Amino acid sequence: MVKSGISWIYGVIYDRAGYNHRMFEFNITAKNNRARTGKFSTPHGDLITPVFAPVGTQATVKTLTPEHLKDINASLVLSNTYHLYLRPGDELVRDMGGLHKFMQWHRPMLTDSGGFQVFSLAQTRKIDEDGVTFKSHIDGSTHRFTPEKSIQIQENLGADIIMAFDECADPNDHKYIQKAMERTHRWAERSLQARTRQDQALFGIVQGGVDPTLRAESAKFIAALDTPGIAIGGLSVGETKQEMHDTLDVVTPLLPENKPRYLMGVGTPEDLINGVLRGVDIFDCVLPTRLARHHSAFAPEGRLNLMNASFARDERPIDTTCDCYACQTFTRAYIRHLIMAKELLAGTLVSIHNLRALIRLMEQIRGFIAEGSFESRIPDLLGQWDNNAKRKQQTKGN
Numbered sequence: 001m002v003k004s005g006i007s008w009i010y011g012v013i014y015d016r017a018g019y020n021h022r023m024f025e026f027n028i029t030a031k032n033n034r035a036r037t038g039k040f041s042t043p044h045g046d047l048i049t050p051v052f053a054p055v056g057t058q059a060t061v062k063t064l065t066p067e068h069l070k071d072i073n074a075s076l077v078l079s080n081t082y083h084l085y086l087r088p089g090d091e092l093v094r095d096m097g098g099l100h101k102f103m104q105w106h107r108p109m110l111t112d113s114g115g116f117q118v119f120s121l122a123q124t125r126k127i128d129e130d131g132v133t134f135k136s137h138i139d140g141s142t143h144r145f146t147p148e149k150s151i152q153i154q155e156n157l158g159a160d161i162i163m164a165f166d167e168c169a170d171p172n173d174h175k176y177i178q179k180a181m182e183r184t185h186r187w188a189e190r191s192l193q194a195r196t197r198q199d200q201a202l203f204g205i206v207q208g209g210v211d212p213t214l215r216a217e218s219a220k221f222i223a224a225l226d227t228p229g230i231a232i233g234g235l236s237v238g239e240t241k242q243e244m245h246d247t248l249d250v251v252t253p254l255l256p257e258n259k260p261r262y263l264m265g266v267g268t269p270e271d272l273i274n275g276v277l278r279g280v281d282i283f284d285c286v287l288p289t290r291l292a293r294h295h296s297a298f299a300p301e302g303r304l305n306l307m308n309a310s311f312a313r314d315e316r317p318i319d320t321t322c323d324c325y326a327c328q329t330f331t332r333a334y335i336r337h338l339i340m341a342k343e344l345l346a347g348t349l350v351s352i353h354n355l356r357a358l359i360r361l362m363e364q365i366r367g368f369i370a371e372g373s374f375e376s377r378i379p380d381l382l383g384q385w386d387n388n389a390k391r392k393q394q395t396k397g398n
């Protein structure tokens, strides 16, 4: 494979990282200042950006089938390397034909590097220059991740988009952040070296906490690696909203225009709007499905706690403006009954609705960017979703 310069081989262009250009092409179709809409091509189909990815931690989006996901127009699903490595094991997934075939999701998939979960879930962990040794949160057994191991696992899983191994440090631990960022850069280089498959887009990850100088340094370093896309890590981990916005304002202007940007683990509807405004293309978050399992639904009048007695005889759907199966078919009264009777269908219906609400928001935003009106609509969009956040506080304890 060609490793330097752009070359033609058998009529296909490969860049210096050895990627087939057409496979991971990103075409921006419209821009409103820093917000963009475009198309990112992957081996399992195109992602129309900006895009929100439901999270399928254990090779399943909790309570939903792939058919449900197709019905709500999900295009990208994220799965977690740490979890699948521990159970059922990445080699088993490989032997079963890879993640797409194993879980019967044939649209694009993304896996994280496992780093974040090692730092947030594993019972004990010891980090050194070479990697991290940790104990499984399932049975306490000892394991070790290195950049090379993370890439090997992700190659066995076989997602379309994979991540370099990184260290996500506490954003408020200013002394440690620089050390973690520099290590993340060395690990990104090792991750790239370890890669053997050409049909997976390996994204480098920008770190640096909430320090603008470090973030700028990290953005430039990762951009220079020339990966087919760039992830922004270490946000939505305890910093303020203002710090997240300020960090994005430093990072995205330093990234190449023609590569998709993925803001990891973010976030709330407000975060999606603010992220797109600052030039982010890809998001994922467990929030919609986690809320659903706690009976909380996005709605125009605010986030609803469907356990609330006021819904016992409510004949309306969760959201009269929503086109999802749950809203087109069932009343709030019925869904509340399912919740009170502890029926599993409740989680499925509210998950369908909450995910569709965010996917619909992204569809709306793409339309606004295409017609050039996104920026002028921000106050309305934020007002609508801010109302959701406020309502949640008002109904708390009811």
Ligand SMILES: [Zn+2]
Binding pocket: 318, 319, 322, 323, 324, 325, 326, 327, 328, 352, 353, 354, 356
């Ligand atoms: Zn709905």
